[in-house]
Amino acid sequence: MTFNLNLTINGTAQQIALDDPRVTLLDVLRERVGLTGTKKGCDRGQCGACTVLIDGQRMNACLALALSYDGAEITTIEGLAKGETLHPVQAAFVAHDGFQCGYCTPGQIMSAVGLIAEGEAGLDPERVREGMSGNLCRCAAYAGITEAVLEATREMSAQEGTSA
Amino acid sequence: MADMMTAGGHVRLGSNAGQGLTRRDGVLKVTGGAGYAADCRPEGLLHAVTASAGIARGRVTHLDVAAAEAHPGVVKVYTHANALPLALSPDNKIHPFVWRMDALQSDEVRYAGQPIALVVAHSLEAATEGARLLAPQYDAQPARVTLDDAEPYETDTTAFGRPSGHSSGDIEAARAAADSHLTTTVETPSQYHNPLEPHAITAQWHGDQLEIDTPNQAIGLAKQTIAAFLGIDPSQILLRSPFLGGGFGAKAIVFGAQFLTILAARDLGQPVKMVLRRDQMYGPVGHRAPTRQTLQLDLDAEGHILALEHDTITTTSTFDQFLESASNASHSVYATSALRTEHHARRADIGTPGPMRAPGEASGSAALEIAMDVAAEARGMDPLAFRRLNYAKIDPSTGLAFSSKALEECYAKAAEAFGWEGRPLAPRQMREGRLLKGWGMGTAQFPCPMFQAAAHATLRADGSAVIETSAADMGQGAWTALAQIAADGLGIDVDKVEFRSGRSDLPDAGVAGGSGHTATAGNALFNAGADAVRQMVDLATNDPASPLFGAGNLGVTARGGRLHRNDDDRSESYEDILARAGLELLRGEGKASREGTPERAMFSHGGVFAEVLVDPDLGQIRVSRLIGAFAAGRIINPRLARSQLLGGMIWGIGFALHEEALHDARTGRFVNNDFAGYHVPVNADVPMIEAMTVHEDDPFVNALGIKGVGEIGVTGTVGAIANAVWHATGIRPARFPIHPESLI
Ligand code: FES
Numbered sequence: 090m091t092f093n094l095n096l097t098i099n100g101t102a103q104q105i106a107l108d109d110p111r112v113t114l115l116d117v118l119r120e121r122v123g124l125t126g127t128k129k130g131c132d133r134g135q136c137g138a139c140t141v142l143i144d145g146q147r148m149n150a151c152l153a154l155a156l157s158y159d160g161a162e163i164t165t166i167e168g169l170a171k172g173e174t175l176h177p178v179q180a181a182f183v184a185h186d187g188f189q190c191g192y193c194t195p196g197q198i199m200s201a202v203g204l205i206a207e208g209e210a211g212l213d214p215e216r217v218r219e220g221m222s223g224n225l226c227r228c229a230a231y232a233g234i235t236e237a238v239l240e241a242t243r244e245m246s247a248q249e250g251t252s253a
Numbered sequence: 254m255a256d257m258m259t260a261g262g263h264v265r266l267g268s269n270a271g272q273g274l275t276r277r278d279g280v281l282k283v284t285g286g287a288g289y290a291a292d293c294r295p296e297g298l299l300h301a302v303t304a305s306a307g308i309a310r311g312r313v314t315h316l317d318v319a320a321a322e323a324h325p326g327v328v329k330v331y332t333h334a335n336a337l338p339l340a341l342s343p344d345n346k347i348h349p350f351v352w353r354m355d356a357l358q359s360d361e362v363r364y365a366g367q368p369i370a371l372v373v374a375h376s377l378e379a380a381t382e383g384a385r386l387l388a389p390q391y392d393a394q395p396a397r398v399t400l401d402d403a404e405p406y407e408t409d410t411t412a413f414g415r416p417s418g419h420s421s422g423d424i425e426a427a428r429a430a431a432d433s434h435l436t437t438t439v440e441t442p443s444q445y446h447n448p449l450e451p452h453a454i455t456a457q458w459h460g461d462q463l464e465i466d467t468p469n470q471a472i473g474l475a476k477q478t479i480a481a482f483l484g485i486d487p488s489q490i491l492l493r494s495p496f497l498g499g500g501f502g503a504k505a506i507v508f509g510a511q512f513l514t515i516l517a518a519r520d521l522g523q524p525v526k527m528v529l530r531r532d533q534m535y536g537p538v539g540h541r542a543p544t545r546q547t548l549q550l551d552l553d554a555e556g557h558i559l560a561l562e563h564d565t566i567t568t569t570s571t572f573d574q575f576l577e578s579a580s581n582a583s584h585s586v587y588a589t590s591a592l593r594t595e596h597h598a599r600r601a602d603i604g605t606p607g608p609m610r611a612p613g614e615a616s617g618s619a620a621l622e623i624a625m626d627v628a629a630e631a632r633g634m635d636p637l638a639f640r641r642l643n644y645a646k647i648d649p650s651t652g653l654a655f656s657s658k659a660l661e662e663c664y665a666k667a668a669e670a671f672g673w674e675g676r677p678l679a680p681r682q683m684r685e686g687r688l689l690k691g692w693g694m695g696t697a698q699f700p701c702p703m704f705q706a707a708a709h710a711t712l713r714a715d716g717s718a719v720i721e722t723s724a725a726d727m728g729q730g731a732w733t734a735l736a737q738i739a740a741d742g743l744g745i746d747v748d749k750v751e752f753r754s755g756r757s758d759l760p761d762a763g764v765a766g767g768s769g770h771t772a773t774a775g776n777a778l779f780n781a782g783a784d785a786v787r788q789m790v791d792l793a794t795n796d797p798a799s800p801l802f803g804a805g806n807l808g809v810t811a812r813g814g815r816l817h818r819n820d821d822d823r824s825e826s827y828e829d830i831l832a833r834a835g836l837e838l839l840r841g842e843g844k845a846s847r848e849g850t851p852e853r854a855m856f857s858h859g860g861v862f863a864e865v866l867v868d869p870d871l872g873q874i875r876v877s878r879l880i881g882a883f884a885a886g887r888i889i890n891p892r893l894a895r896s897q898l899l900g901g902m903i904w905g906i907g908f909a910l911h912e913e914a915l916h917d918a919r920t921g922r923f924v925n926n927d928f929a930g931y932h933v934p935v936n937a938d939v940p941m942i943e944a945m946t947v948h949e950d951d952p953f954v955n956a957l958g959i960k961g962v963g964e965i966g967v968t969g970t971v972g973a974i975a976n977a978v979w980h981a982t983g984i985r986p987a988r989f990p991i992h993p994e995s996l997i
């Protein structure tokens with residue numbers, strides 16, 4: 090039996106024919122759509138490596154059964170940059186060395202984008218650390234991650250200021 | 254020495270090396286473009302999932318292969334009954350760094366988590382369900398998984414083939430002369446590397462050529478190992494490992510399930526991908542074994558250490574040996590007239606341990622720094638003053654002078670930044686609100702090994718270059734730091750360097766381990782660049798058409814893609830020199846290793862200072878500040894070095910407060926083999942942390958003066974946190990991780 094799954098991934102509407110109802114959103118992205126930027130670190134919702142935005146909310150894609158998100162809008166790490174221009178969060182991660190091995194990085198960045206949009210942490214480092222603590226980094230690039238999120242928050246509010 | 258520093262005389266380290274460049278692979282990593290092994294999706298890919306033993310000792314008596322094979326999508330199930338043979342038994346020990354493996358060679362179970370079957374299917378979901386349907390049955394034997402249950406045996410070696418004991422000076426005489434004798438016992442638990450990227454492999458055969466994508470820290474050795482066990486020539490293997498999602502030692506080894514995948518791919522004639530689940534990384538891919546350490550410090554009336562004894566009991570598997578060489582951490586840190594260290598081995602029903610970030614040093618330093626604090630307390634001395642009193646001017650275990658040792662500068666810099674002065678001697682003197690506040694410190698030390706590496710550096714007609722060596726970047730920044738060194742060797746800007754690395758068809762870069770990769774591969778690349786430049790200098794200085802003609806071989810310096818005369822300001826570009834010589838390419842070759850017996854003791858050093866806040870009612874511990882200063886020779890890229898040092902220090906937080914793998918004593922199974930149960934530090938655990946470096950020139954470690962920064966951060970830090978906990982609470986931690994309940 091084939092299941093039809095409609096997803097808008099990084100702005101492009103896609104119809105995905107799933108031959109198996111057990112597939113997680115993470116495995117749909119990685120193994121079926123070929124967007125392997127999103128990573129699997131635990132497959133149990135414990136590490137955050139698989140973080141994507143589902144309808145603007147940061148979620149662990151490994152805990153999302155794909156078929157239950159029919160019609161959803163998904164943003165992955167591949168959908169953040171505009172051509173050659175990095176998203177401010179991506180640029181800040183590079184500038185502050187907010188990663189080492191890079192494996193948690195797509196999840197960290199998507200989580201940071203979600204966190205900034207939530208507007209709960211603002212420029213308070215303690216709240217940023219708390220808000221980013223669902224994303225493990227075994228290389229422990231935490232100091233750089235926090236600096237990067239703070240800088241991107243500032244940068245994005247400045248951009249908003251100029252565009253408004 | 255001056256000659257060595259400018260290897261070849263024409264080039265100098267410093268135009269590119271020493272700059273805090275951002276990572277060259279940074280954009281790939283922040284856009285999802287960096288390809289890891291599990292990201293591979295070759296045409297016709299099959300998915301493999303291993304089934305893992307649910308007991309720690311015994312036999313597999315039944316696997317429901319029929320149920321698994323009947324599951325839609327399942328292609329084939331491999332068990333010990335139909336295992337594909339290897340050319341060598343996986344129980345062979347072909348090299349000290351090759352671990353005995355489990356590749357379905359029998360029905361015996363030697364540890365929990367051992368692979369007992371491989372299920373191959375058209376989808377990951379089908380393979381996963383197929384593995385579950387195997388529903389293994391066992392004839393189980395009582396499991397021995399703790400230090401106390403494990404069986405003692407005799408061995409005269411510890412990790413890396415080093416002797417299991419050391420003795421220098423007359424310990425009994427020193428003890429008799431001592432004024433006080435202080436014994437400290439510390440236990441450390443089993444820890445698991447848990448790189449965020451699970452071990453993965455994608456294997457595909459093209460005729461008799463094998464192509465594998467798998468993260469590996471020692472690409473050359475892995476290729477040789479895989480070839481030996483498959484009985485094929487190494488030239489038939491292409492191993493790609495451009496990015497490792499963390500390694501920490503766990504990816505230095507080749508393990509059985511990789512072979513099962515390779516064999517299945519050959520058997521089925523299709524590419525196969527196998528990725529361990531997080532829980533499956535507990536067992537077959539190494540861990541840091543638990544230790545029980547006893548230290549005795551014998552002091553004279555002023556507090557000098559007269560005798561130091563460090564004894565470690567640790568476990569290995571029943572079928573191979575890797576011993577956490579914790580006692581060796583006491584060899585070279587503090588002055589003592591007599592030194593004795595021992596390791597005692599026990600066998601348990603566990604997977605074979607392996608090197609995990611600062612293997613031996615991390616556990617040993619943790620215990621040593623507690624013992625030092627106990628001694629300082631007994632002498633009524635400030636912990637830093639006590640360490641200064643016992644500062645090792647020579648390595649007490651060998652009598653050798655240090656190649657360089659800016660430890661005092663590290664102490665001074667970190668203590669100042671921390672604000673150590675005025676720390677009350679007695680515990681429980683400081684508070685922050687209702688929380689108890691304590692300060693502690695520790696000395697960090699890590700050796701500076703060199704391995705063997707080879708490299709090529711090829712200048713191209715357009716003035717750019719390609720450099721080649723099979724380095725492994727597991728996050729330390731090899732793609733960036735090594736390119737910086739190579740660019741200096743070539744006398745060009747790093748932006749003109751194309752770096753080919755992370756694959757087995759390049760010159761061997763040795764192992765990314767022991768914090769020696771930048772030193773080893775870096776020197777090889779630098780030498781390769783210098784070799785290319787040397788050849789170009791010959792061309793130019795012998796060519797009457799060149800402005801460099803007659804400058805003499807030593808009269809020329811390479812810089813910014815040009816050769817410059819030293820006697821006047823004439824110069825010529827590489828492009829022009831190569832064009833006139835009619836050369837498209839000019840290739841240099843380089844090697845690096847450390848020859849002979851070292852005449853100096855070679856270590857990186859550091860001082861780490863910690864502040865903790867402890868809830869007096871709940872025992873909850875927070876590291877509120879952590880500051881370290883490190884002297885690690887020449888720093889190639891300060892930005893990346895800081896990240897490495899901070900990462901190591903945060904590993905120290907994990908060691909001190911979080912990490913501990915627990916077995917069910919009855920079955921030997923793990924009870925916490927996931928991130929929910931095995932805790933590693935999260936962002937909120939790391940409020941204020943800083944790592945600084947202290948300048949150090951070292952003409953002895955290698956021609957470029959490079960030490961290493963990957964592991965030293967763990968050492969010193971664990972003890973500093975434990976000592977801060979004592980200072981806050983008055984309770985001396987005796988085991989790691991320090992549990993809240995031990996403080997109330
Ligand atoms: S892979 Fe989804 S949280 Fe770890």
Ligand code: FES
Pocket residue numbers: 187188189190191192193194225226227228229230449498499728
């Ligand atoms: S960068 Fe390696 S896990 Fe975060």
